[in-house]
Amino acid sequence: MEQITELTRNQLQQISTATIATCLFKKGLKNQFIQNVIPLTEVKKNMVGQAYTLRYIPAREDLNPISVFKNPKHLQRVAVEECPKGSVLVIDSRKNSRAASAGSILVTRLMKRGVSGIVTDGGFRDSKEISELDFNAFHQKPSAPTNLTLHQAIDINVPIGCGDVAVFPGDIIVGDSDGVLVIPAHLLDEVVSECLEMTLYEDFVIEKVNKGDSIIGLYPLTNDSNKEAFNEWKKKQ
Numbered sequence: 001m002e003q004i005t006e007l008t009r010n011q012l013q014q015i016s017t018a019t020i021a022t023c024l025f026k027k028g029l030k031n032q033f034i035q036n037v038i039p040l041t042e043v044k045k046n047m048v049g050q051a052y053t054l055r056y057i058p059a060r061e062d063l064n065p066i067s068v069f070k071n072p073k074h075l076q077r078v079a080v081e082e083c084p085k086g087s088v089l090v091i092d093s094r095k096n097s098r099a100a101s102a103g104s105i106l107v108t109r110l111m112k113r114g115v116s117g118i119v120t121d122g123g124f125r126d127s128k129e130i131s132e133l134d135f136n137a138f139h140q141k142p143s144a145p146t147n148l149t150l151h152q153a154i155d156i157n158v159p160i161g162c163g164d165v166a167v168f169p170g171d172i173i174v175g176d177s178d179g180v181l182v183i184p185a186h187l188l189d190e191v192v193s194e195c196l197e198m199t200l201y202e203d204f205v206i207e208k209v210n211k212g213d214s215i216i217g218l219y220p221l222t223n224d225s226n227k228e229a230f231n232e233w234k235k236k237q
Helices: 006-012 017-026 066-070 075-082 104-112 127-131 185-210 224-236
Strands: 047-058 088-092 100-102 117-120 136-139 151-156 160-162 165-167 172-176 179-183
Touching: 006 047, 006 185, 017 172, 017 179, 017 185, 047 075, 047 160, 075 104, 075 151, 088 160, 088 172, 100 117, 104 127, 117 172, 127 136, 165 179, 179 185, 185 224
Parallel strands: 047 088, 088 117, 117 136
Antiparallel strands: 047 151, 047 172, 160 165, 172 179
């Protein structure tokens, strides 16, 4: 899996998920925002990283007793130990938060290993402790029961569904205060380029609106005079 560059990572940390979603919509992609997933704490800098995935299925009691954790190859533990530095661990918890996808110990281990963040469409246990870490964590809502009561880890680094969105290994994950968005890996460069220009234009629009200008013809840009004004504004930045 080819790693994203530090330049691209830094650029994505300056772009909102809202802007990326609009850019992807223009390309025909309407369902890239993971539903019902929120950050545990304030997002000071966008979470950015390539997806490394973990998939759960419904637990079957005869195959999922607590003793399975004695196995060093238990896939939840393997995912935590193998998720690459700079990546985001994305968990398919079947949109079910009745049992925890992970807890503070596993999340702390990810943080110490240099992972960029963790996302689940289920819940975390120890949510208070996780929220106090210097680490990006997104989930549906807190959940105390161990994952074994409901979830059975079945596969790692395969295509999954998370919050009704298809996530493929290597896709680019961006998380901010609004939530988490998935950028297909092959679209990364053009999405970043277009979004940087969109972000710059939005800065111009905010400046104009704060001065009392109408949004008609300005947002979206449909007036040639506003386009000329934007081009002149850019030269001064």
